[in-house]
Amino acid sequence: MAADANATGVDERRSSARQTQSDDVDAAESADDRLLEVENLRTVFHTERETIRAVDGVSFGIEEGETLGLVGESGSGKSVTARSIMGLVDDPGELLPGSSVRFDGRELTDLTEKGYESVRGSGIAMVFQDPLSTLNPVYTVGNQIEEALSLHRGLSGIDATEKAIELLEDVGIPDAARRVSEYPHEFSGGMRQRAVIAMALACDPDVLVCDEPTTALDVTIQAQILELLSDLQAEHGLSILFITHDMGVIAEVADRVAVMYAGEIVEQAPVVELYENPRHPYTRGLLRSIPSTQQGAERLETIAGEVPTPNKAATDCRFAPRCPEAFDACEEVHPVPVPVEEGAEDHTAACLLYPEDEPRKAAVDRHAAAGDEDSPESAGSTGGDSR
């Protein structure tokens, strides 16, 4: 695969990894129109006892102006995915070789810390879950935005202050001229998150990675922030990677949705398609277990068991032990994302039940073959397991 890469470049490399899938998929996923492209991302954390494969072979792309929702339960690896994209994975974590994150055609995984600084500054910005820990309590909010401005846009002095006020106004903070000289503790939770978003916008990013930006907020404040994000997206043409565990928020903000489970993306589809026609048994279970404000009391369906912590390269389906539809092959074959049926190229599921229109045996073989092709590489990259 490495040999392919230097000769034929990006597209070839991708298709060689996906040869088992139909050629149509490759065409549909041509990298040109994708601003951010994540390919076979594997992030592991080494602990004394084992190696946790927090993100294990995740691939997705975000187009310009699009919002991709990344949804999953705690421990599914969605936040680690965000940090991996931002180059914020520190010891004892590392990206395994073969992982690729491309922004605007530029490979980010082999950048130095300094190179990443410039990307973080002007290309991709991140909004974290807890605004209070993102903001430094000993500097005023204005100071912190001005710092970002001077780092990434070379503004200083009065210019920076004026721009900071303008940014705070943009994110809907009233009385911004006064607020700019206040400290984070003088802001309410929603205001803080607005200020964090203003900081992220200070470097005029193309992609905004939002890691559970509204989880710590009340629902009326959450509504304000979601509204703000959608306004900003329309105004600046932002691409947004929106990470959350809340299926309701995802339904509202996302254009496409990727569902994560145990470090892998198990299903990916346009938002309406995913909610109306969920295919992966996990997605189905997840959607059925949500109580809704629209319906009264009836017994909720549940998914038995717990999210596992992946510590070995997968040789089976990680959801199989909890899956109501599992059959024998699920414990032997590791499923790869495939279109759920002929022609549904934008709806993929990593499940042996798909493609639905193929005979089971053929489908299983297809998954198995894809897994085998991957295995030399994954075996080489899992040396940590033996520790």
Add this chain to the structure above:
Amino acid sequence: MSQQPERGDTGLAGLDCAPGETLLSVRDLRTYYESGDLIGGQPVKAVDGVSFDVKKGETIGVVGESGCGKTTLGRTLVRLEAATGGEVRVGSDDVTELSGEDLKAWRRNAQVVFQDPESSLNDRMTIGEIIREPLDVHDWGTPAERRARVRDLLEKVGLQEEHYYRYPHQFSGGQRQRIGIARALALEPEFVVLDEPVSALDVSVQAQILNLLMDLQDELGLTYLFIAHDLSVVRHICDRVAVMYLGNVMELGPTDELFEDPANPYTRALLSAVPEPDPTAEIDRMTLRGTPPSPRDPPEGCAFSTRCPVKIRPDGSDEVDESTWEAVEVFRETLRARSRTERSLSERARELIGLETRFATVDEVVGELFTDRDIPVSVKEPVDQAADLAREGDEDAALEHLKGELGSVCDHESPEDHAVGTEGRESRCHRHAAEYEEPSAVGPSVGGED
């Protein structure tokens, strides 16, 4: 000595009522926290005049945003906080004043399940010891009987007997919450306060716990006070719901009715803010501006008046257009925020010697809000005068002035609880009074109406 929590032997006469009868009757309950300051300082009015009944065997939900006092309300009912005023009647006893044996009887019959499963179990004790502790405290049965009861409880909440000798560390969040529930049920209480029992859990686990809670209620005839911020969970599990805002119950009623036809403007706003897991759902959202006021210094009139989208306008302001009126409200909000801000020493010094401070920019605010607008004189004059006062640094006077000139009944009087809809529904809003339009007639439609 073994005191068995048998039916009919609860120790408090009022607890032995029949299902459907009133178990707890909360009247004008107030719980204030003293401010940390040694001198002066306003108390935090966490619960500020709450009244409702809890019927035996029902699940009553308390919803609201963080800081609305819902958790304090629950803690006051189980005597983890001391009430400042009002009463909580159980039969002829007032829970807020119980002591000695009566208090012990109440503690046996009112239990709590806490929010954070990471923090609610002592992780140096085995699961068996944790669940047994309430039994030990109340001298329940013999030690061997207590152990048997713990095993029984473990099974009841969906754990295994062999978990008796494990430690909390060895369990996941959902399992830990089950342990917390087992502990709360050990003494066979009548009344359980569930303080956000599922908000720390993932949805699939949350569903398991909600099912468990409902099963246990059916089996044991428990009465729940379910505190939550997640409206969908409340809708799912509760028979009746109380919506709290800033220490007040804004609306109270049967769950289905309340969700389908919310009467109070706050309930309507809250419901419309919940994102539905359905991308095709079209919600006409009422986005509220700003944040709730500080419970240290709640507004004089209606608690929700600072954010209410359907606030009643003063008489004679009909000609003022909507956006101008909103600008006035934003101006008041800004002044309020300013008056709350503590001035640092250096700012006071700057003010004294006449240097520019961050508070001196009121003209910018006024300019931004009111230029390019055709403002009637009845609005312009009070705004200009308030701006003058604010320029001199006296935001409080400016606010008083605006309230006097442009305030309505919502700013001046605390609303009554009005009966709405069917029997047993109440909503605290001036708009329910005969002389005003109903909130639903003014704002966008919400809930199941469409």
Add this chain to the structure above:
Amino acid sequence: MSAVDYPVDEDEQTLLERIQDEPGPALKLLAVVVPLFAVEFGAVASLVMSLPWSAVGSALPGFLQGLAGALAGVGDALANLPTLLSRSVIDNSGYQLPSGEWVGTTLGLSPAVAWLLRVLLVYAYGFAWMAVGWWVYLVYRDNYRYADWAPVDDMVNRFRNHSWGLLGLAIIFAFVVLALFAPALGPTTVEANISDPYLHTVEYFDEEAGSVQEIYVGDANRDSQSRGQGGDNVGPLSYDQFGRFHPFGTLPSGKDLFTFMAAGARVSLFIGVLSLLIAGGIAVTFALATAYYKGLVDLGVVIASDSIQSLPQLLFIMLASFVLSGTWLANLYSGGVVLALLFGFTGWPGLWRAVRGPALQVSEREWIDAAKSFGQRPSVTMRKHMLPYVVGYLLIYASLTLGGVIIGVAGLSFLGLGINAPTPEWGRAVSAGQPYVPTQSWHISLIPGIMVVIVVTGFNALGDGIRDAIDPQSDVGTGQQDESAAAGGGA
């Protein structure tokens, strides 16, 4: 439904019953512990008999006095049983004939070798007990405990992997053995060599007279002095002219420095441990009470502790020990008790401040609220739900403080204010040797000084090790996930 409906649970057995069910591992353990204890049984018995029993006996009614007398007889007999580690088993006192042959020592070994053998035997014995302690933990954990994992296991594992902490533990254990077995470890005893030298004699071969002579220890000491440049000197690892071996050399007074040090270790350990028991007890009680009740209680203790901390501790202790010097209190354990009390009552604010934070943190946990909600008594809540989290921190700071107390006592004794002469104390040795530091008699100050440094470092290392073992921050974040994942099963 009443409690009676529940079948009596037969599953849980007492520890004794569990051992009866599976006696194998416990018997093996016993087979080692019993002989290990038996060889020192006489020493324990004599310790018991040295307590003031006669006072108790005379208070008993008549018919019991006979019984008590009989018991006392048995006790005395037991106390006189030979023990493995007594001085007589390997005797290092004797004299050397011109032929080079040693007379009087065990097996005719040279006193140096005999002494060294005894030291090795004592330390082997001490460390054997340590190993037994570890074994007891393993046997209990693997065979008799119901829980197959407990939080303490992780702490023990973390400590085992903490080499700095283990080094500290080894040093402190060696120091404790030195203190406990001081009479057996010294080449001679405190009574014979230091406190009553004119009541004891030694035999030596007088070359001039050509015969074995007997001389008072006091007189012999005068000829074995270490007095620096130009004067006499008996350095480390050397014999004096009376055939006495001095591992650390002698003091300016001619007394044996090692014997002095070993006895001094007892004093230091006694003062350190007693003062920390006092300070720690006060600190923990206050920390739990202030964290539980907060408010005014907290304020009161803050004021009290601030007032005490505003005193310069050493100056205050000097003043107080001077004021108390004439009283009966000052004579208890040669002034050691007074020092322990003073260090204890002035030292608690520091410890209290150190454990107050953790106590406050624990008091915010919801399980405290849970205990309150079902009506647990405050004292039990503090003991069961707060103390286990605080006691670890107390251990850390206590071991860090203990070094300070030892230095403090040594410093006071150096100034002549601490332990009354002739009771040995390390600081007095440093003080006595001070004029000779640049001379050939450097050992008098330097050896005790270095020992203080090593012991204090050891206590600090031990404290570091304990902290890293118990501090949840040193937990790798994913470790907890593993455990919950390993537990598996339905939620």
